[in-house]
Amino acid sequence: MIESAFEALSIVLDPGRIPFMFLGISIGLLIGLLPGLSGTVGMAILLPFVYGMDPHTGMAMLIGMAAVLHTGDTFPSILLGVPGSSGSQATIMDGYPLAKQGGAGRALGAAFFCSMIGGIIGGVVLFISIPLAKPLVLAFGSPELFMLAILGLSMVGILSGNTPLRGLLVGMIGLMLGAVGGAPAVAEYRYTFEWVYLFNGLPLAVVALGLFAFPEMIELLAKKQSIAKTEELKGSWMQGIKDSIKNKWLILRSASMGSLMGFVPGVGGSVVDWITYGITKQMTKDSESFGKGDIRGVIGPESANNAKEGGALIPTLLFSIPGSGTTAILLGGLSLLGLQAGPRLVNEDISITLSIVWTLVLANIFGAAACILLSKYIAKLSLIPATKLVPFLLVVLMVASYQSSRQFGDIFLFAGIGLLGLIMKRLDWPRAPLLIGFVLSQATERYLWISMERYGFSWLLQPGVIILGVIIIALIAGGYYLKRTSEKSNFA
Numbered sequence: 001m002i003e004s005a006f007e008a009l010s011i012v013l014d015p016g017r018i019p020f021m022f023l024g025i026s027i028g029l030l031i032g033l034l035p036g037l038s039g040t041v042g043m044a045i046l047l048p049f050v051y052g053m054d055p056h057t058g059m060a061m062l063i064g065m066a067a068v069l070h071t072g073d074t075f076p077s078i079l080l081g082v083p084g085s086s087g088s089q090a091t092i093m094d095g096y097p098l099a100k101q102g103g104a105g106r107a108l109g110a111a112f113f114c115s116m117i118g119g120i121i122g123g124v125v126l127f128i129s130i131p132l133a134k135p136l137v138l139a140f141g142s143p144e145l146f147m148l149a150i151l152g153l154s155m156v157g158i159l160s161g162n163t164p165l166r167g168l169l170v171g172m173i174g175l176m177l178g179a180v181g182g183a184p185a186v187a188e189y190r191y192t193f194e195w196v197y198l199f200n201g202l203p204l205a206v207v208a209l210g211l212f213a214f215p216e217m218i219e220l221l222a223k224k225q226s227i228a229k230t231e232e233l234k235g236s237w238m239q240g241i242k243d244s245i246k247n248k249w250l251i252l253r254s255a256s257m258g259s260l261m262g263f264v265p266g267v268g269g270s271v272v273d274w275i276t277y278g279i280t281k282q283m284t285k286d287s288e289s290f291g292k293g294d295i296r297g298v299i300g301p302e303s304a305n306n307a308k309e310g311g312a313l314i315p316t317l318l319f320s321i322p323g324s325g326t327t328a329i330l331l332g333g334l335s336l337l338g339l340q341a342g343p344r345l346v347n348e349d350i351s352i353t354l355s356i357v358w359t360l361v362l363a364n365i366f367g368a369a370a371c372i373l374l375s376k377y378i379a380k381l382s383l384i385p386a387t388k389l390v391p392f393l394l395v396v397l398m399v400a401s402y403q404s405s406r407q408f409g410d411i412f413l414f415a416g417i418g419l420l421g422l423i424m425k426r427l428d429w430p431r432a433p434l435l436i437g438f439v440l441s442q443a444t445e446r447y448l449w450i451s452m453e454r455y456g457f458s459w460l461l462q463p464g465v466i467i468l469g470v471i472i473i474a475l476i477a478g479g480y481y482l483k484r485t486s487e488k489s490n491f492a
Contacts, residue, residue: 005127008354012362017057021359024064025367031065032072032088047333055337056355062333063359067119068367070305074111075371075378078298079104080393081216083208088305089435090277092212094290094297101293108375109240110295111302112368114251117244118303119364121255122262122310127357129263129314143459146447147468148261152271152440154278154472167433170424174434177202178441185449197409206401206413207438213397214418215425217390237375243295250296254280254303262308263315272308273301274436282475310360317353 011017027046046065050058073088078095091111098107153171180191181201192198244251254276261272280300281290290297316327339352401414424431451459459465 005354005357008351009358011056011351012060012355012358014056017054017060020053020057021060021064021363022366024061024066025068025363025370028065028068028363029072029367029370032069033075043330043333047336050333051336053337055339055352058333058337059352059356060359062330063356064363066330067306067309067360067363070309071112071115071119071364071367071371074108074115074302078107078111079378080213082213082393082397088273088301089208089212090273090301090432091298091305093277093432094292094294096216097291097293098295098298103293105236105375106240106243107295107298108378109237109372110244110298111240112237112371112375113241113244114254114299114302115306116364116368117251118255118258118305118307119309119368120361121252122259122307123357123361123364124310125256125259125263125307126310126313126360127354130318130353141462141464142447142450143455143462144464144468146444146451147465147472149440149444149447151468151472151475152275152436153444154476167430170430171433171437174437174439175441175444177207177434178438179445184442184446195409197405197407200405201442202413202438203405203410204439206410207417208435209397209401210414210417211421211431211435213393214414215422217394217397218418218422219425221387221390237372240295241372244299247296247299250280250299251303254300255307258304258307259311261304262311271436271439273305274432274439276304277301279475306364310357313356313360317356 012021024046043062043065046062050062053061070088073083074091074095076082077088077091078099081092081096081099083089083092095107095111098104176191178201180198182189182199189199257276257279258272261275277297277300280296281287284290284296287294312327316330398411398414401410402408421431424434455462
């Protein structure tokens with residue numbers, strides 16, 4: 001295996017293939033930089049060009065793009081409070097407040113360094129898992145997937161700060177919004193009001209942009225100031241790297257969690273970073289600063305969202321089970337290159353699989369290095385007056401919303417969810433629980449229905465369900481205990 005790995009590295013570093021990997025990296029960073037776009041869009045753009053390519057070259061370009069998408073999407077999340085993609089939503093919680101305080105360079109440096117380390121760990125997990133993954137992937141049935149969805153929903157209370165009741169209420173609103181459109185289990189449409197646009201449900205990108213981006217743009221315009229409230233940037237990208245090294249165990253823990261959650265089909269990228277953020281907050285004693293510009297709130301989710309790409313490739317390559325839209329299109333790319341996901345890719349085409357591992361690792365290193373070098377200059381966007389920056393950004397956000405389904409309903413939905421987000425921000429209601437509820441709505445309902453149909457109530461006694469249930473209870477109880485301990489120490 002080791003000999004094959006070094007042989008695959010020499011294939012990846014072939015001078016004729018390196019430019020294609022860098023082309024994929026460039027497109028991935030650009031798509032991440034533009035709010036609202038996703039890895040699905042990047043894959044769809046590149047797919048026609050891989051037809052007829054050498055398999056190693058084609059995969060270098062596709063994996064190069066996918067590997068750095070969640071590196072580039074950090075720019076809008078931290079600088080503008082706009083989710084660059086579904087996997088960078090939790091980064092806003094502390095990254096954007098840091099940018100407001102003039103610490104954009106520091107936040108970006110930490111984010112890119114953690115993304116690089118997380119991506120490398122994801123590649124290592126993919127390499128180790130190749131001979132071991134089959135029994136683990138097959139061990140997850142609908143009951144275990146339902147409990148994973150409940151684990152995600154348990155983050156609702158954690159991310160609600162001192163207002164857990166509000167968080168639960170907002171989370172339920174998110175579940176209701178996620179129920180719009182076709183039911184996952186039966187042939188019926190809900191809350192569509194006979195409007196064809198709603199038949200396929202509400203697009204995640206539009207909901208995320210409206211909930212987080214629109215309120216921030218309006219607030220900036222109202223205050224007539226730049227994003228950063230100071231006239232100079234505090235802390236360089238080097239300071240962010242030092243912060244990351246100081247929290248090395250947090251990086252390792254978050255990246256490991258991201259790899260494991262990405263490995264489970266059905267747990268999307270938009271859930272992984274929220275779960276990681278919530279657990280990071282729960283396991284930190286002095287968590288009062290989270291949501292106000294705590295660098296650990298950037299380190300946790302950024303370590304996880306790149307690491308999950310390595311985990312997500314395990315079921316995709318070994319069992320043809322895509323865990324996201326990006327990996328679903330990647331399967332199409334494999335077919336165009338004359339490859340077939342499954343045991344053959346591990347046995348006969350092992351050089352292809354190992355070249356994917358190397359590309360994943362190298363692309364994360366090169367992508368993060370490029371972003372760190374650019375961060376000093378791009379961070380200055382936070383100093384541009386809102387009256388000049390916001391009109392341009394609103395146009396970009398409207399276009400990004402429209403491309404979700406290319407119907408005018410996207411624009412109306414963006415405005416409607418944006419107004420809801422603005423009202424919640426003004427009333428100091430947490431917005432993150434709404435997005436978590438929305439993302440997990442369909443998966444929760446689908447896996448609960450399948451579990452009840454197949455097992456009745458006996459699925460509650462399955463070992464995997466019990467283990468996940470204990471983890472959920474431990475997280476909630478542990479967070480409550482840490483919060484009480486912190487309150488007592490502050491009072492003392």
